[in-house]
Amino acid sequence: MGPVSLIKTERYDLPQVQEAVRRHLDLLHFRIDPAAKVVVKPNLIMRCRPERTATTNPVVAEAVIRTIQGLGVSDITIADSPGGLYTPQVLAANYEQTGMKAVAERCGVKLNLSCGSRVVRYEEGQLCRAFDLIDPVADADVVINLCKLKTHCMTTLSCGIKNLFGCIPGLLKPQLHYRFPDGQQFARMLVDLSLLVKPSLTLVDAVDAMEGDGPTGGSRRHIGLTAAAVEDGLYSLDLVMAHLIGLGPEQVPMLADAAGRGLCPSRWEEVALVGDSDALSCAVADFAMPASKTLDFTGNVPRPLAGLIRRLEPRLAPRPQVREKDCIGCGRCAESCPAKTISLRNRKAKIDLSNCIHCFCCHEMCPVKAIDIKTTRIFRFLSKSRSRGNS
Numbered sequence: 278m279g280p281v282s283l284i285k286t287e288r289y290d291l292p293q294v295q296e297a298v299r300r301h302l303d304l305l306h307f308r309i310d311p312a313a314k315v316v317v318k319p320n321l322i323m324r325c326r327p328e329r330t331a332t333t334n335p336v337v338a339e340a341v342i343r344t345i346q347g348l349g350v351s352d353i354t355i356a357d358s359p360g361g362l363y364t365p366q367v368l369a370a371n372y373e374q375t376g377m378k379a380v381a382e383r384c385g386v387k388l389n390l391s392c393g394s395r396v397v398r399y400e401e402g403q404l405c406r407a408f409d410l411i412d413p414v415a416d417a418d419v420v421i422n423l424c425k426l427k428t429h430c431m432t433t434l435s436c437g438i439k440n441l442f443g444c445i446p447g448l449l450k451p452q453l454h455y456r457f458p459d460g461q462q463f464a465r466m467l468v469d470l471s472l473l474v475k476p477s478l479t480l481v482d483a484v485d486a487m488e489g490d491g492p493t494g495g496s497r498r499h500i501g502l503t504a505a506a507v508e509d510g511l512y513s514l515d516l517v518m519a520h521l522i523g524l525g526p527e528q529v530p531m532l533a534d535a536a537g538r539g540l541c542p543s544r545w546e547e548v549a550l551v552g553d554s555d556a557l558s559c560a561v562a563d564f565a566m567p568a569s570k571t572l573d574f575t576g577n578v579p580r581p582l583a584g585l586i587r588r589l590e591p592r593l594a595p596r597p598q599v600r601e602k603d604c605i606g607c608g609r610c611a612e613s614c615p616a617k618t619i620s621l622r623n624r625k626a627k628i629d630l631s632n633c634i635h636c637f638c639c640h641e642m643c644p645v646k647a648i649d650i651k652t653t654r655i656f657r658f659l660s661k662s663r664s665r666g667n668s
């Protein structure tokens with residue numbers, strides 16, 4: 278378990294971010310073979326401008342690419358499989374809007390536009406022994422994981438581990454949601470995937486993070502930090518970043534799973550930190566969580582009521598709801614729905630909740646934020662009583 282480096286990084290200013298990246302790599306003793314075939318994997322979850330804070334900021338990508346070019350590396354490809362369809366047209370539009378096309382042009386690196394994938398086996402997987410990976414990741418010597426710090430409606434946290442879900446091509450992602458609708462199992466699958474992809478370096482863009490209904494529907498929250506770790510320091514890195522936004526590993530199933538496998542400590546205080554000694558002053562105590570933040574419904578009620586509450590859970594759990602007046606009928610929610618429970622009628626999305634598995638992929642993929650996460654009054658009451666209990 279390697280150290281985690283934290284560097285205060287106030288703005289998306291290229292010289293400032295490049296200096297932060299240089300310091301991270303020095304502190305972590307990062308080495309790279311100049312002849313390596315490198316994939317830089319940002320979070321490009323959807324086609325949107327960097328200001329929306331759903332995607333890795335292009336200045337961070339440019340700073341990392343320029344730094345590794347300075348180490349002699351020339352074979353560099355930017356690649357991700359965003360949510361929804363995985364086609365050259367979708368990728369090209371995404372790169373344009375997220376600023377990655379301009380980065381690739383300025384730096385003279387490749388943008389992946391081929392949409393092939395292949396199955397890579399991972400015999401040590403605890404849940405999954407094989408994954409379909411997009412070609413550039415499957416073929417890379419070195420993967421650089423460039424994630425954004427965000428909340429996530431399903432996994433609570435989106436950071437280094439979760440970013441690697443974008444190594445799975447397009448609509449195979451909803452299939453994994455359907456195979457593993459349970460949050461704990463989904464988390465185990467993500468940890469298996471991260472162990473297979475094994476990024477050499479993970480760098481977190483937390484200059485501006487996303488709070489609230491992430492990973493796409495939340496709001497910008499300035500933190501002023503970049504953070505990094507090499508190889509299996511990834512898990513400790515996510516643990517520290519979770520702490521920074523007020524989350525413990527028990528609230529983030531991926532971290533609980535990683536700690537259970539011995540991949541990171543169970544307490545962030547046990548992680549070796551390097552870099553700016555005052556970096557943790559960037560921690561945000563009131564970072565807003567997603568409305569869907571999952572609850573153990575039985576944890577807050579007297580034992581005799583626990584069974585009843587559990588039976589009622591499907592009715593109490595947060596659910597997606599389309600705001601018809603804002604729906605533009607693009608169909609992206611239906612495309613991404615693993616349970617195939619969304620249809621379009623009169624150019625408006627309709628959700629049949631009886632089949633919903635509460636993954637919130639639809640909320641994530643709606644380009645106009647027309648899908649809300651509705652909570653019931655009793656859910657809000659139980660959420661409040663649990664946060665009081667935790668505080």
Ligand code: SF4
Nearest residue numbers: 614633634636637639
């Ligand atoms: S309706 Fe939305 S939350 Fe429900 S299964 Fe489909 S994508 Fe997931």
Ligand code: SF4
Nearest residue numbers: 604605607608610643
């Ligand atoms: S709800 Fe959003 S994603 Fe679904 S069809 Fe309407 S606009 Fe498109």
